[in-house]
Amino acid sequence: MKQRLTSLIIIIAAQFITGCSLSISNFSNNLNKAVKSNNDPQTVMQALPAYILLLDALIEDDPQDEDSLIASSRLMTAYAGLLGTELEILSSEAENGTNIYHQNKLKMQQEKLTEKALQRAARANCLYEENLCDLTSIKFSEFEKRLQIIEDEDIDMLYSLGTAWAAWMQTNSSDWNAMAKLPQIKLLMQKIILINETWDNAGAYMYLGVLNSLLPSTLGGKPEEGKINFEAAIRITKGNNLMAKVLYAEYYARLMFNKKLHQKLISDVLSMKELPDEYMLMNTLAIQKAKALQMSAEDYF
Template sequence: MQWRSVPYWVPSLFFAAVITLQGCSLAHVDDNLPYGVLNNNDLQLVEDGLPTYLLMVDGLIENWPESESLLSSGADLYGAYAGLFVEEPERARKLSNKALDYGFRAACAHHKDYCDLRSLSVPEFESLLDDAGKGDVPVLFSLGGAWAGYIQQNTSDWNAVAELGRVEAIMARIVALDEGYQYGQAHMYLGVLNSILPASLGGKPEQAKAHFEEAVLLSDGKNLLAQVLYAEKYARLVFDRELHDSLLNEVLAADPDVHGLTLQNTYAQQQAEALLADADDYF
C-alpha cells in the first residue's frame, strides 16, 4: 500500500497541540505565546524551534504523567514533527510511535473505558464510540490524528494498516458530535481516508468529495489545507484537471494570514505550488 508522502493531518495536529499547551498550567508563559507559532509564516523557523516544545512537553509529562491535556499535546506535537519535518523513515516511525503512545495514554486519562481501545473487538470499539459525547471530541481528535500518523509511517505493516477503519470510525463520530471542531478538520480526514483507493478498488471518491467540500465550507474557505487536499486526493484520483487547478490557484491567490491558521496556510500554499508544478506530468 503506497500513500503520497504529504502529511495531511500534520498542520491540524500542530494547531491542536499549541492551543492545548495554552490551556496548561505553564507558569509565567503568556497566553499569546502559542499564537506566536500558529501565526508564523516561516516554516523553517518553526522546524528549528519545535524540538524545544517536544522536550518541554516530555518534561511536563514526567511531572504530571496522567495529565490528559499534556498527553494530548505530546501526541499532537510528536505526530506533527514526525510527519512534517522528519525525512528519515526509521526516525519518523519512532516519533510517530511515541505520538500514538501519548494519544492512548491521553484517552485513558480522559476515561477509564478508553484504556484498552486497541484491544477491543470492532463491535466493542464502535459501541464505545456510540456512547461518546461532545466532551470527548478533543481527546478523540488527538488520538485519531496520532493513529493516522502512526499508520502512515508504518504502511508496510499490514497490522497497522488494518487499523485504518478505527481511525475512520473516530473521525466519523467526531463529525456526528461536533463537525465544526478545529475548522471541520475531521471532515478533511474522512475525505482523505475515502480517497485512498479508486472506486474500482473499493474507494469512495464521491463521499470523499462531500467531506472535502464540508471541510472547506465549515472553515469559510479560511483553511487552505482543505482545498489542497481536495485537489490532491480527490481531483487527482478522478483525473479532474480543471477542478485540481482551480482549487490550487484559489489557494495561491488567498491571503494566508488568518489568526491561528497562518502557519497551516503557509504550508498549504507551499504544497499547492508543488502540486501545480507537476500537474502536467500527472495528468
C-alpha cells in the first residue's frame, strides 16, 4: 500500500495554488500561471521555499487571514509533491549510503510540510465557514452529514483541504491511523465532482482513480471505478493532461496486469509533441514518470 501511494502526492505537485482574494489572489494567480507553464520542475522546486517563507511572514502578521493560510497550505503541499518526484528518482537508482541518507532527509521534510499544510488548510476552512471546522477529526458519520450541506461556493476551500489531506496521508502511509482517513478523503473528492467535475482540470477524478486502484477488488479495492475515474479525467481534459494517462497506466493497468493498455497509455504520453502551457509542469512530470514506467515494464509484466 505504501509503495503504491507514492504517486498520489505527484498529482499535487503540479496542481499548485489557485486564487484567493485581493493582493493574495493576484500573487497566487500570477505565481500559479508561471509555475504551471514552466517545463523545469527542478527550478520550480528550488524557487518555492522563498515564497513559503514570504507567506509565513504574512501569517505571522495576521494568523487569522484565511487567504494567506490557504495559499500557504497550497504552496507547501505543492512543494512536498515536488519533493515526492525527487524521492521517486532516488528510490529508482542504485542504493548507497548517501542515497539512503538523502531519501530520509527528503522524507522528513515532506512529513513536516504536509503536516503544516494540513493544519493551515483546516484552520482556513474553519475561519471561512463553521460547517467546515474539524473535518479532519470528526467521526465519519458526522463528516457525511457535513458534506451534504456544503454549498457550491465552498468548493475551493474544500478541495484545498482535500489535497492537503491526501498529501498528509501519503507521507504518513505507514501509520494506520492516517490510512483510516482514506474513506473521508474519497468522499470529499466525490463531493467535489458532484459540485463541478471539471474543477482543477478534473483533479478530483485523478485522486479517486489512484485511491480506487490501490488494491485489487479481492482485497477491498475498486479498480473498475478507478478506471472510470481516470477515463473521466482524460475525457474532461481532452487528453491534454498526460498525468491522468500515466497514473491510469501505473495504478489500473499494472494492478490488472493489462500490458496492452499499459503500453498504449505510455506510448500516447511519450509521443506527445506539443505540451499546452496550462499543463506544462504537469506534463513534464508525467513524461519523466512515463519513461520510468516504460523502462520497468518488461520486468513488471
